[in-house]
Amino acid sequence: xxSQVAQGESQVHFRVHQFLAxxxxxxxxMLYIQEGWACRYRLLSDGRRQITALYLPGDYCDPQWxxxxxxxxxxxxxxNVRALRLPCKPPAYASMDGQQGFWLSLSDMIExxxxxxxxxxxxxxxxxxxxxxxELFERMRKAGLAYGQQCAMPLTxxxxxxxxxxxxxxxxxxxxxxxxxxxxxxxxxxxxxxxLHALREAAAMTGQLSAI
Amino acid sequence: xxSQVAQGESQVHFRVHQFLAxxxxxxxxMLYIQEGWACRYRLLSDGRRQITALYLPGDYCDPQWxxxxxxxxxxxxxxNVRALRLPCKPPAYASMDGQQGFWLSLSDMIExxxxxxxxxxxxxxxxxxxxxxxELFERMRKAGLAYGQQCAMPLTxxxxxxxxxxxxxxxxxxxxxxxxxxxxxxxxxxxxxxxLHALREAAAMTGQLSAI
DNA sequence: CGGACTATTGAAGACGTTCAAGGTATGTGG
DNA sequence: CCACATACCTTGAACGTCTTCAATAGTCCG
Numbered sequence: 001x002x003s004q005v006a007q008g009e010s011q012v013h014f015r016v017h018q019f020l021a022x023x024x025x026x027x028x029x030m031l032y033i034q035e036g037w038a039c040r041y042r043l044l045s046d047g048r049r050q051i052t053a054l055y056l057p058g059d060y061c062d063p064q065w066x067x068x069x070x071x072x073x074x075x076x077x078x079x080n081v082r083a084l085r086l087p088c089k090p091p092a093y094a095s096m097d098g099q100q101g102f103w104l105s106l107s108d109m110i111e112x113x114x115x116x117x118x119x120x121x122x123x124x125x126x127x128x129x130x131x132x133x134x135e136l137f138e139r140m141r142k143a144g145l146a147y148g149q150q151c152a153m154p155l156t157x158x159x160x161x162x163x164x165x166x167x168x169x170x171x172x173x174x175x176x177x178x179x180x181x182x183x184x185x186x187x188x189x190x191x192x193x194x195x196l197h198a199l200r201e202a203a204a205m206t207g208q209l210s211a212i
Numbered sequence: 213x214x215s216q217v218a219q220g221e222s223q224v225h226f227r228v229h230q231f232l233a234x235x236x237x238x239x240x241x242m243l244y245i246q247e248g249w250a251c252r253y254r255l256l257s258d259g260r261r262q263i264t265a266l267y268l269p270g271d272y273c274d275p276q277w278x279x280x281x282x283x284x285x286x287x288x289x290x291x292n293v294r295a296l297r298l299p300c301k302p303p304a305y306a307s308m309d310g311q312q313g314f315w316l317s318l319s320d321m322i323e324x325x326x327x328x329x330x331x332x333x334x335x336x337x338x339x340x341x342x343x344x345x346x347e348l349f350e351r352m353r354k355a356g357l358a359y360g361q362q363c364a365m366p367l368t369x370x371x372x373x374x375x376x377x378x379x380x381x382x383x384x385x386x387x388x389x390x391x392x393x394x395x396x397x398x399x400x401x402x403x404x405x406x407x408l409h410a411l412r413e414a415a416a417m418t419g420q421l422s423a424i
Numbered sequence: 425c426g427g428a429c430t431a432t433t434g435a436a437g438a439c440g441t442t443c444a445a446g447g448t449a450t451g452t453g454g
Numbered sequence: 455c456c457a458c459a460t461a462c463c464t465t466g467a468a469c470g471t472c473t474t475c476a477a478t479a480g481t482c483c484g
Contacts, residue, residue, distance in 0.1 A: 042330045044416060050333040052326045059287030067319040073326065107279040111324045114264045114285065119253045120332035123263040125440070156462065163335030170440055172464060188449090204256060220471055337472070370432065384432060400481095431480065438473070448463070454456090 002211055014081040017153060020061060021075040027086045031061040036081035041162065042072045051163040053109065054136075058143040060086075063106035079154045099199070120165050127173045128164040130203035131185060137193055153191035178202070215266045222297045226250070230285040232273060232295075239283055243273040248293035249366055252285045253374065263375045265321065266348075270355040273300075275318035291366045332377050333417060337386045340376040342415035347397060349405055367405035390414070 012031070015022055019029060020038050033055050040053040043078040052073060055061045061075060068086055073082065112135070119131050133153070140151040140195070156204060159166040178184050183199050193199050224243070226232055232243060243271065245267050252265040264285060267273045273287060278300055325346070331343050346366070352363040369387070373380040374378050390396050395411050397404040405411050412418060 001366070042326070042331075044334060045418070047267050048334040050330040052329045064319065064322050069319055072323060076332075103279050107276065107281055109281075110276050111284060112331065113322070114254070116329055117325065118256075118262040120329060121374075122256060122260040140407045158462075162333075167441055168463085169442080169465090172442095176464085181419060186320060210410070370430075379473055380431085381433090381474080385472095389431085425484105427482105427484095429480105429482080430471085431478105433478080436474085438456090441470075444466090446463105448461105448484090450459100450461080450465080451456100452459085454458100 003098060008183045009087070010085045012083050012085050014077040014083070016077055016079055018077050018081075019074055020055075020077060020081070020083075021071050023071060023074050025071045027062075027065045027071055029085045029086075030063070030065055032086055033057050033059050033061055033081045033132070036083075037078040038075055038081055039078055039159070039163075042103040044071050049162045050165065051159065052112070053164070056136075056139050056143060059144060060102060063102065065111050066102075066106075076136065078132050078159065098135070111170065125164070125170055126177065126202060127204050129160065129171065129174045130179065130183065130199055131205060132163055133186075133191060134196070134200055134203050134205060137191065149194060149196070150188060150190060150192045151184065154189050172179045215349040221299070224295050226289040226295070228289055229292055230289050230293075232267075232289060232293070235281050235283060235286050237283045239274075239277045239300075241297045242275070242277055244296040244298055245269050245271050245294060246294045246372065248291040248295075249359060250287055250293055251290055251371070251375075252287045254285050261374045262377065263371065263412055265325070265375045266412055267352050268348075269357060273312060275321050276352070278314075278318075285304075290371065305321070306316055335419065337376070337378050338389065339415060339416050340378065341383060341386045341390065342371060342395065344375055345403060345405070345418065346408070346412055346415050346417060349403065361408070362386050362402060362404045363408060364401060365398065366401050 011034075014036075021027060024132070026194045029127070036132055038055040039047055039051045040055075041051045041208060043049050053062070056076070062071070065071065102104075115135075117129050123131065136153060136155075137146060137151050140146045145151060155163075157171045158168045160166075160175075164171065175184070175186060179186065181202075182194060183202055185194070223246075226248075243290055247269055247393075250273060251263045252266075252331040253261055253263045255261050267287070273295070274283070277282075277283065281362060327343075332342050335343065341402070347364060347421075348367075349358060349363050352358045357363060370380045370382045372387075373383045376383065378386070387396070387398060391398065393414075394406060397406070
């Protein structure tokens with residue numbers, strides 16, 4: 001979408017576990033992720049954590065910032081991240097006219113969030129993990145980062161647990177069960193999906209349109 | 213916010229269980245809810261249902277429609293609904309300049325959705341139900357529809373179950389447990405919260421800012 | 425009054441959690 | 455290059471929360 005560094009834009013880098021944004025900040029710029037993964041999350045006082053959004057290459061971070069207000073949740077790098085800094089003075093929606101891609105991005109984020117409400121509210125462990133892996137694969141493919149049936153998958157099982165609302169132990173057992181069924185091959189941060197159709201079925205995503 | 217019927221606007225009414233919107237429609241107008249409750253939901257092929265948004269008086273239905281695209285989820289009336297029809301031709305963001313209230317509304321909706329991801333991903337049954345009741349009460353109060361410690365609460369236990377990701381049976385037991393602890397009084401569609409502070413604590417909402 | 429939906433209660437069972445321990449990678453510094 | 459530390463993954467056993475199934479009682483409305 002953005003192929004070169006234009007006026008006011010600059011490249012920034014973040015290392016694993018480094019914050020792209022902290023809580024209650026007034027963001028002055030959005031980030032266009034070029035490489036690496038990041039996530040937004042909420043931490044409860046007793047240590048429970050829920051990841052509420054994932055940012056992959058090609059994503060804006062965070063689209064909702066243009067609506068104004070403070071950042072309500074921190075965003076942290078899951079891998080090393082390279083991004084483009086896009087200055088914006090919220091509420092900056094006026095200046096976004098014609099940036100179809102950006103509004104689509106906001107719309108997509110809301111849509112994904114809705115889909116995750118359904119997943120967390122209705123689905124079994126297997127369906128949740130399957131849903132996550134399908135979503136990741138299809139987003140990576142859309143970003144041109146899938147190679148045949150494979151793509152990078154840098155999430156740890158703890159991070160998968162914090163996304164799916166499960167415990168790390170149960171995520172482990174669920175992944176093994178999926179491996180045993182031949183639904184996925186997952187090792188050394190690399191995911192292969194022999195039959196996407198089968199995995200989508202296991203995710204109760206039949207009938208839903210693919211993200212492609 | 214809107215006190216009279218202006219150009220192009222018109223009042224519309226919906227009865228309980230009537231659709232405000234169906235799936236895969238191209239919405240040509242937003243609705244500004246004046247009276248009554250409605251909800252957006254997703255239904256799975258095997259009957260599981262997740263309510264993904266609640267629309268109360270003073271809410272726009274649905275803010276994300278201005279971002280364009282088709283409606284991805286149906287919206288149905290929970291009670292009789294009176295609303296104002298606000299024509300808009302998406303993408304209509306350009307014409308929304310200066311409508312601060314509207315953008316705030318979109319921002320609030322995204323914020324609430326994030327909060328519900330946390331609730332569904334991390335919280336116990338008691339915390340989920342408490343969270344829902346606190347949120348409803350504070351939204352009703354904001355709309356000027358709370359009277360002291362009380363407000364209307366037209367949701368059935370089945371609808372509470374579909375919001376919280378629990379079974380109706382367990383919602384029933386949870387509500388009784390909350391009544392036994394003196395956290396709520398709930399009967400004939402009317403909610404009273406003796407000590408909001410205590411209920412917020414039961415909802416693990418301590419430290420979070422009130423919606424007021 | 426009758427029918428449909430909603431609320432309540434009990435008992436049994438499943439899915440996921442918790443606790444605990446051991447094993448395997450990964451990276452860093454000496 | 456090896457030693458060590460840290461983080462991540464894997465496995466087992468016991469437990470708990472929530473579900474499921476089923477039956478009864480209450481409420482609303484034509």
